[in-house]
Amino acid sequence: MKGPDPKSFVTHLECAATGERVPAGELHGLSPAGRPLLVRYDLEAARAGLTAAALAARPADMWRWREILPVRNAADIVSLGETETPFITLARTAGRAGADPAALRVKDEGRLPTGSFKARGVAMAVSMARSFGVTRIAMPTNGNAGAALAAYGARAGMEITLFCPDDTPAVNFGEMSAHGARVYRVNGLIDDCGAIVAEGAAKGRWFDLSTLKEPYRIEGKKTMGLELAAQLSWSLPDLIFYPTGGGTGLIGMWKAFAELEALGLIGPGRPRMVAVQAEGCAPIVKAWREGRTQAERWENARTEAAGIRVPKAIGDFLILGAVRESGGFAIAVPEDDIVSAQTEAAREDGVLLCPEGAATLAAWRGALAQGLIGPADRAVLFNCASALKYALPDRSTPLDRAAPIDFGAL
Numbered sequence: 308m309k310g311p312d313p314k315s316f317v318t319h320l321e322c323a324a325t326g327e328r329v330p331a332g333e334l335h336g337l338s339p340a341g342r343p344l345l346v347r348y349d350l351e352a353a354r355a356g357l358t359a360a361a362l363a364a365r366p367a368d369m370w371r372w373r374e375i376l377p378v379r380n381a382a383d384i385v386s387l388g389e390t391e392t393p394f395i396t397l398a399r400t401a402g403r404a405g406a407d408p409a410a411l412r413v414k415d416e417g418r419l420p421t422g423s424f425k426a427r428g429v430a431m432a433v434s435m436a437r438s439f440g441v442t443r444i445a446m447p448t449n450g451n452a453g454a455a456l457a458a459y460g461a462r463a464g465m466e467i468t469l470f471c472p473d474d475t476p477a478v479n480f481g482e483m484s485a486h487g488a489r490v491y492r493v494n495g496l497i498d499d500c501g502a503i504v505a506e507g508a509a510k511g512r513w514f515d516l517s518t519l520k521e522p523y524r525i526e527g528k529k530t531m532g533l534e535l536a537a538q539l540s541w542s543l544p545d546l547i548f549y550p551t552g553g554g555t556g557l558i559g560m561w562k563a564f565a566e567l568e569a570l571g572l573i574g575p576g577r578p579r580m581v582a583v584q585a586e587g588c589a590p591i592v593k594a595w596r597e598g599r600t601q602a603e604r605w606e607n608a609r610t611e612a613a614g615i616r617v618p619k620a621i622g623d624f625l626i627l628g629a630v631r632e633s634g635g636f637a638i639a640v641p642e643d644d645i646v647s648a649q650t651e652a653a654r655e656d657g658v659l660l661c662p663e664g665a666a667t668l669a670a671w672r673g674a675l676a677q678g679l680i681g682p683a684d685r686a687v688l689f690n691c692a693s694a695l696k697y698a699l700p701d702r703s704t705p706l707d708r709a710a711p712i713d714f715g716a717l
């Protein structure tokens with residue numbers, strides 16, 4: 308990192324369920340109670356240096372938030388260029404649905420290294436793992452997180468082992484292997500892969516980097532919320548539609564907004580957080596509808612949106628808590644609506660969304676039609692990966708260059 312090295316104001320970590328504190332300077336997985344750990348900072352002390360003016364003068368990447376990130380020593384940062392990601396309006400798509408054309412925006416996370424927002428969380432977690440001397444890491448993955456870990460692990464010179472459901476998108480297998488990771492296809496879902504990783508970690512084979520089973524991926528993902536607030540001149544949108552698998556990004560953004568308020572950068576207003584899932588795998592939506600604080604495992608999970616095919620999320624109580632506190636909701640979308648949303652944004656606005664991103668557009672359309680949101684509500688959809696990481700339907704027509712071409716028919 309260039310320029311002066313701002314100090315991290317990390318103080319300790321705290322169990323998200325019991326509040327029990329653990330020290331910051333040690334390697335941690337889950338809390339002593341077996342629940343996710345959250346990193347805490349001295350926000351009062353950080354306030355003096357982390358002003359809007361100071362932030363504006365720093366490079367526009369996720370490391371500009373160093374005061375409220377856990378990395379203490381800049382030399383530990385493992386970076387591939389985690390740039391700020393843009394907002395893109397879906398003006399025609401919004402207009403066709405009867406909404407204000409300026410009200411619907413996508414935050415396009417596909418621009419990050421390895422083509423997905425997983426770069427944020429993994430860059431942070433690998434940097435922290437390196438600071439603690441970890442050299443072997445394993446993770447269960449639906450594809451994008453594994454691709455990110457393979458890349459950051461290669462950069463850090465670590466041994467990376469990845470376990471994926473056997474129908475993970477093909478490109479992801481290619482990416483993971485290209486970076487030299489050891490990749491296993493498991494005949495099960497991501498939580499089945501997670502059980503293998505946990506067993507290996509318990510045997511001392513590697514460090515388990517599963518989402519929310521270590522405390523730092525969420526700290527990387529929270530930069531989505533920090534960045535979004537700064538880009539919108541500290542005025543948050545009315546709604547955030549987030550494609551929810553493990554929910555790390557949603558929980559992270561919710562944490563980010565609380566920290567920004569404590570820093571005096573935003574007021575008490577919050578966006579309504581909307582957890583979007585596919586009808587074929589909607590444990591959070593089911594729990595939300597039933598008024599529960601935790602979700603049951605979803606059996607026979609199915610959806611083409613691989614990143615949100617997560618039958619059981621360890622941070623379910625945090626996702627449901629944030630959604631409820633924000634006055635938001637959880638919504639499930641049919642598979643066909645994901646496809647039609649992807650087609651519409653691509654054709655009408657030139658924005659090719661990944662299936663998970665398209666699910667958020669389908670959810671926005673559904674919520675508008677059901678009157679859950681208004682046509683002037685400023686909504687941000689998260690497109691968390693580049694669509695080019697997925698197989699896209701090929702609608703081309705074969706053409707024989709040796710035969711006469713009827714140009715009138717083309």
Ligand SMILES: Cc1ncc(COP(=O)(O)O)c(C=O)c1O
Nearest residue numbers: 552553554555556614663691692
């Ligand atoms: C493209 C994409 N969108 C959304 C998600 C879900 O993210 P989270 O685990 O933060 O809910 C994933 C996770 O794999 C993903 O790859």
